Amino acid sequence: MSFWKDRMLIIPAVDIKDGKCVQLVQGKPGTEQVVLDDPAGVAGRWESLGAETIHVVDLDGALGLEKNTGILKEITERVSVPLQIGGGIRSREYAGKLLDMGFERVILGTMAIENPAIVEELAGEYGSERIMVSLDSRDSRVVIRGWTEKVPFTAEEMARKFQERGAGSILFTNVDFEGLLSGFDLKPVSELVEAVEIPVIYSGGVSSLNDLRMLQGTGVMGVVIGSAIYRGLIDLTEALKYQDLK
Incomplete structure (x- = not known):
């Protein structure tokens, strides 16, 4: 049975920069709104509140700096629920290292697009369900390299291609709304869900329980929540009640 079947998982995010858990506005360095020590402890807290999976992002890695390996290993040792990891995965070898380290899924962005x-090679070696492709969208086009470069394709176009390549799921981030806590546009994610048969996980702009209620109607299999739970706009315990699709 698929990990995602008949559920809309609520997935708390743990974003790591300079050895700390942070929340940025639209992924831009210098816009930290939350800075916490002990990212592994933060991940453990979300697990203790009932999270069934946790979304880890190596923000330094996304900018080409591989300096959080020790912290990532600590998270896998202190957290028992499935973990998915993205940010700075630039080689097949590093993706394999993270999977062997204990992460359930790797999230491939720039490397997959280039x-x-x-994607096909890793899916063949580790299984499709362990390979998630990240499609980050700004102004209706996919962006790569830490959201700094735009490519001439829509998320729907690329999602179809990666489904054919064996990706097990798609992480869709609407960068236009990321970290702004201002809501989001349902149309792009709804269209993406309709375009592919594999699970789509949504991220970006979720700031209220009502947002989760609306996302249930799109068919997404998971929702990543970051800034809203760190700033107290959403109580994770309450959010977890929205996990079952009806």
Whole structure:
């Protein structure tokens, strides 16, 4: 049975920068709104509140700096629920290292878009369900390299290609709304869910329980929540009640 079947998982995010758990506005360095020590402890707290999976992002890695390996390993040792990891995965070897380290899924962004064959290779070696492709969208086009470069394709176009390559799921982030806590546009995620058969997980702009209620109607299999739970706009315990699709 698929990990995602018949559920809309509520997935708390743990974003790591300079050894700390942070929340940025639209992924831009220098816009930290939340800075907490002990990212592994933060992940453990979300698990203790009932999270069934946790979303880890190596923000330094996304900018090409591989300096949080020790912290990532600590998270896998202190947290028992499935973990998914993204940010700075630039080689097949590093993706394999993270999977072998204990992460349930790797999230491939720039590398997958620049070398789609890597998705097929990793899916063949580790299984499709452990390979998630990140499609980050700004102004209706996919962006890569820490959201700094735009490519001439829509998320729907790329999602179909990666489904054919063996990706097990898609993480869709609407960068236009990321970290702004201002709501989001349902149309792009709804269209993406309709475009593919594999699970779509949504991230970006979720700031209220009503947002989760609306997302239930789109068919997404998971929702990543970051800034809203760190700033107290959403209580994770209450959010977890929205996990079952009806």
